[in-house]
Amino acid sequence: MRLHVAEHPLIAHKLTVLRDVRTPSPLFRQLTEELVTLLAYEATRDIRTEPWEITTPVTDTVGRKLTEPRPIVVPILRAGLGMLEGMTRLLPTAEVGFLGLQRNEETLEAITYANRLPDDLSGRQCYVLDPMLATGGTLVAAIEYLFERGARDVTAVTLLAAPEGLRAVQEAIGERADVTIVTASVDERLNSKGYIVPGLGDAGDRLYGVVD
Numbered sequence: 001m002r003l004h005v006a007e008h009p010l011i012a013h014k015l016t017v018l019r020d021v022r023t024p025s026p027l028f029r030q031l032t033e034e035l036v037t038l039l040a041y042e043a044t045r046d047i048r049t050e051p052w053e054i055t056t057p058v059t060d061t062v063g064r065k066l067t068e069p070r071p072i073v074v075p076i077l078r079a080g081l082g083m084l085e086g087m088t089r090l091l092p093t094a095e096v097g098f099l100g101l102q103r104n105e106e107t108l109e110a111i112t113y114a115n116r117l118p119d120d121l122s123g124r125q126c127y128v129l130d131p132m133l134a135t136g137g138t139l140v141a142a143i144e145y146l147f148e149r150g151a152r153d154v155t156a157v158t159l160l161a162a163p164e165g166l167r168a169v170q171e172a173i174g175e176r177a178d179v180t181i182v183t184a185s186v187d188e189r190l191n192s193k194g195y196i197v198p199g200l201g202d203a204g205d206r207l208y209g210v211v212d
């Protein structure tokens with residue numbers, strides 16, 4: 001597993017406003033999108049391209065173009081949905097699959113309630129979107145769903161990651177595949193309720209409001 005912590009003054013600034021408990025949902029959503037676009041730049045550093053011949057108004061030349069098959073972007077509902085627009089703005093031709101997972105607040109176990117992925121992901125570059133990597137249960141489950149369909153090249157884009165969650169992903173995935181995590185921050189720890197500290201609270205609730 002590779003970890004990339006994206007360090008940039010704009011990321012640090014936007015993340016600080018995002019963490020602030022006084023930041024209302026509309027601004028939280030806007031900042032999430034902006035942060036994802038900045039993180040996507042890092043996350044797609046190894047996206048596959050191939051030579052492509054074109055003619056400019058001046059001459060013939062060879063540039064580069066994204067290779068087929070198209071990359072796939074997989075937001076983890078709910079909170080990952082807030083990252084989709086920012087990612088597809090940079091990767092407009094990407095296919096989008098969906099996973100819905102919810103953490104049980106007592107056991108912290110991730111329960112799957114939606115799985116809408118292409119059947120065959122072999123040879124595809126997959127980008128998983130979830131703002132929070134806490135215990136790692138959700139991301140490990142998501143990566144396993146992608147592996148089941150043949151994916152072996154997975155990049156997870158998160159806003160915050162806890163050291164505990166990073167260790168859990170490393171232990172679960174091992175050397176089985178090429179997994180990269182791109183995050184804006186590795187925070188200090190988890191609290192007794194499994195929340196990231198200092199964190200930003202419940203990302204889904206801050207994006208979309210509290211649902212029972």
Ligand SMILES: O=P(O)(O)OC[C@H]1O[C@H](OP(=O)(O)OP(=O)(O)O)[C@H](O)[C@@H]1O
Nearest residue numbers: 078079102103133134135136137138204
């Ligand atoms: O690393 P973990 O301990 O598994 O926790 C992280 C998960 O928790 C949050 O989702 P939540 O269950 O709150 O669902 P929501 O997005 O619908 O709010 C978050 O968006 C991650 O998916």
Ligand SMILES: O=c1cc[nH]c(=O)[nH]1
Nearest residue numbers: 134195196201202203
């Ligand atoms: O701090 C946390 C941990 C899990 N999920 C969240 O939304 N926030």
Ligand SMILES: [Mg+2]
Nearest residue numbers: 202203204205
């Ligand atoms: Mg939530």
